[in-house]
Amino acid sequence: MSIAASARSTLARASRAASIRSLGSVAAVRTKYTLPDLSYDYGALEPHISGQIMEVHYTKHHQTYVNGINDAQEKFDAASSPAEKVALTSLIKFHGGGHVNHTLFWENLSPVNKDGGAPPTGALSKTIDDTWGSLDSFKAKMNAALAGIQGSGWGWLVKDNTTGKLSIITQPNQDPVDTSKFTPLIGIDAWEHAYYLQYQNVKADYFKAIWNVINWKAAEKRFS
């Protein structure tokens, strides 16, 4: 950049900042949401989830939710009437939910050689046993709930914020877990894009396989 161009751009920034200040304190500049870092390689969950699925899921689907929530927020901020704002809430819920859900999902997965699939310990393990009898019977219940989703959605192991009890819930589409009631511990994406390239219509095999790469350490942190 030439010195003149650099000066122009500095001026433009200063003038933008001034005009934002002049709107008063409510006109805070919204920070854009961004795709979170994946802490493992696309191929690191193989053979349970293919590298191709991980790459498309993270770089395309999750990115689209991030773009969607930023776009919807921008329109929301620019909307002048309550009616226009209300009309945008469905998009905010869908794309915002997609961003929240996928961010939790990447964190609750881990390669087999980095704790993936290693069973929970301590208080979480005990509560699962108390609730379902054993880890295996919990997995069977969760897989049945996932298989019963009629359309796109997610299955979650959640902790009730009031009672501390564990339960399995499913949510349609990208509806996020209601965190005023529950703390999500483990989420499993049951959208077809999460498994179709590898498992096609045999989604039961995907639900069985994913337990090999579930990061129970992350779940324990959320639990406590």
Next chain:
Amino acid sequence: MGGTYTLPPLPYAYDALEPYISAQIMELHHSKHHATYVANLNKAISSPNAVNTQSLIHFNGGGHINHSIFWKNLAPASSPDVDKSAAPTLMSAINSQFGSFGDFRSRFNAILLGIQGSGWGWLILKDDGNLDIIATRDQDTVPYGTAIFGVDMWEHAYYLQYMNGKAAYTENIWNIINWKYAEARFSGAGENDFTELKAML
């Protein structure tokens, strides 16, 4: 297990819709997905006292009805049935109501791409004689009026070929819409399909 409902044969070969829908997609979609809706519908009907029977009939019965219409409202690109001239009265209604076929198609695709999750987009003929474009979620059937044709927006309908590029799928599908069948449904042929099953949903 009582086989009350059966998988209808596909009116063309699995590869007949290529290059717009791959043979692999068509084979899985028909022989696995649609077949599973039929099997689970029959299973639900034969266990009427299960706690979730009504929900299973609604979902799987809807899946059976929607896919049965879908296969027939598609045709190979080489067929004369995909020419819009095969639907003269429907085209005239589309033009007068939506301004032009291009405008209609853009509105239809916008509805398809706005679906948040699994679902279908439909051109319907309402009871007042007007056309409308609507989206239905999951395997819900068209709630009123008559379905003229539908486009499946479940990811299984396009993912193996288009992956996240669903906009390209919604563009390409217009090459294989069976306008002859759409015209027949516009003229009343769709009014009585699945009457008995629809009453159970």
